Amino acid sequence: MTELKLQNLVKRFGDVIAVDDVSMTVPSGGFVALLGYSGCGKTTSLRMIAGLEEPTEGDILFDNETVLHLAPNHRNIGMIFQRYVLFPHMNVEKNVGFGLRMKGVDRNEIRKRVKEVLDVVQLAGYEKRFPSQLSGGQQQRIAIARTVITNPKLLLMDEPLSNLDAKLREEMRSFITDLQKRLNITTMFVTHDQIEAIELADHIGVMFDGKIVQYGPPEDIFNRPATPEIADFMGATNLIKGNLIEKDNATRCAISVQNQRFDVMVDSPHEVGTPVISTIRPEHIELHPAVKDGAPTQNILNAKIKSAVYHGGTLSYYLQAGDIELQARDQSTRRFSEGEEVVAHLNPEHLWIFPEAGNGA
Ligand SMILES: Nc1ncnc2c1ncn2[C@@H]1O[C@H](COP(=O)(O)OP(=O)(O)OP(=O)(O)O)[C@@H](O)[C@H]1O
Ligand SMILES: [Mg+2]
The missing domain is CATH 2.40.50.100 (RNA polymerase II/Efflux pump adaptor protein, barrel-sandwich hybrid domain)
Incomplete structure (x- = not known):
């Protein structure tokens, strides 16, 4: 488990300030939602944590150590996007085991770990299916399995449910909550959906125009908003x-x-x-x-x-x-x-x- 700390994080793209002096701490094993309008800087924040974007100013710390000098593949982060891309020509077993194969893990060990993680995402027995033979929700769960199998320090999710229909979205919400509790993995979840943030996260950071305007438990954000805008x-x-x-x-x-x-x-x-x-x-x-x-x-x-x-x-x-x-x-x-x-x-x-x-x- 890892504590994530953002310290006075700033990202400028030319004149645009995408992320404006963000400081927050996600405790070890915590589940924080970044919630805000389209364009407020959510994805940019995640990309900086993942190492895909370099901060203009500020620091990112895992367990109180800066990770700014680390390349994305050395930060040990699991990232799940809205558009999850499974390899269409690989079956579920190959898709889920991909990260471990890249790390040179032994074949039998991979098979064992794939089986374990498919159990976790409730898709045991689907090893030989191809992505095209799975529903949207099943594909999303495979994408999650493929990410968590590498035991990442942090799970970063960028609107992973927004492509799913309303009913499936609800199912996946409770699935993600359970999974996060079970794995006890420090998680940051990005969404513009208030209900989603409230249902999933133990803390919400409301982000407007690149700034965190309120941070707290869902009940506080819902019942005691800090400003009329919130x-x-x-x-x-x-x-x-x-x-x-x-x-x-x-x-x-x-x-x-x-x-x-x-x-x-x-x-x-x-x-x-x-x-x-x-x-x-x-x-x-x-x-x-x-x-x-x-x-x-x-x-x-x-x-x-x-x-x-x-x-x-x-x-x-x-x-x-x-x-x-x-x-x-x-x-x-x-x-x-x-x-x-x-x-x-x-x-x-x-x-x-x-x-x-x-x-x-
Ligand atoms: N590579 C880039 N170059 C220039 N501007 C960028 C770049 N990436 C993002 N931006 C700008 O930074 C701001 C924040 O973008 P970001 O993608 O972080 O928003 P978001 O909160 O994820 O929005 P959405 O909910 O629509 O995904 C936007 O104004 C966007 O246009
Ligand atoms: Mg985004």
Whole structure:
């Protein structure tokens, strides 16, 4: 097992800063996802770790020793790409054993190790098949087998599931989680898919414009985004401007939005009177018919349904509440129609406010 450390890593391509002062540590046996928009610098980061790209500045350390002087084949890294290329003219056994053959490992030993690793990826008995005789998911598992058979210090995966259909992708997610735990191999996984990062990784580094803007466990990134941009990227699309009007104790505060009071179940480091941005995920906004008795009277906005989009199982509503546009997601069978007046309840437990008032918004 190996600890991976990136120290003030920078990569420039001419005027483009692809990776901008990235520092992070992946603990030995840890599973970190680099998550960010297309073009934010994820692949470039992986390529520098693998030795395929030279950093402009900064350092890369395995177990506290720099590897910058080491060529890719001396870093002992397993890399799995979105477009995994199996050798089409070789059967599974030859494909999986390729790395060991290159190292001059004995033929019987190779056969034994191939058998072991095919067991691990649940494809025992597929030795004689050719890639064209395998499904997409099976090919991907063979690509993984071929990589892990060499016992790499690190596993680097660059969007390995994005070519698979939705169902297979889900299967492969749990397969990769299990495999990573079983082999206990330090892993960095690159994706632009929030759900994938949350399901797979024990820590997520959110990357925007070459910078790590937040690093932490998935629950933190999901429930306590550091900035409005991260909240938006993680699907908490409602950003509501307000003012801090009350601080009770370490667990709650209150904000005012359009002269309505909203309780929020988080502490605020700010002074009363500070402008804040508050956010809530669409699935945490509860809608009630405005005309009915029994609708909540606290933490509410009176709103009008602008439009509704059916997703299969859930409905997204776009709402107008004064100057504020909101998105709500509803799983119930009840339907609201366009133009209908509703009461939108913002659950105090699910409201979150940003420590840096107005920062970057
Ligand atoms: N060899 C290169 N020469 C010039 N610019 C490059 C080179 N490689 C990458 N870039 C630029 O660096 C930035 C980061 O690219 P990178 O491939 O790391 O993004 P990414 O996060 O992997 O994106 P995606 O999700 O689309 O794969 C982009 O603006 C890209 O155009
Ligand atoms: Mg990429």
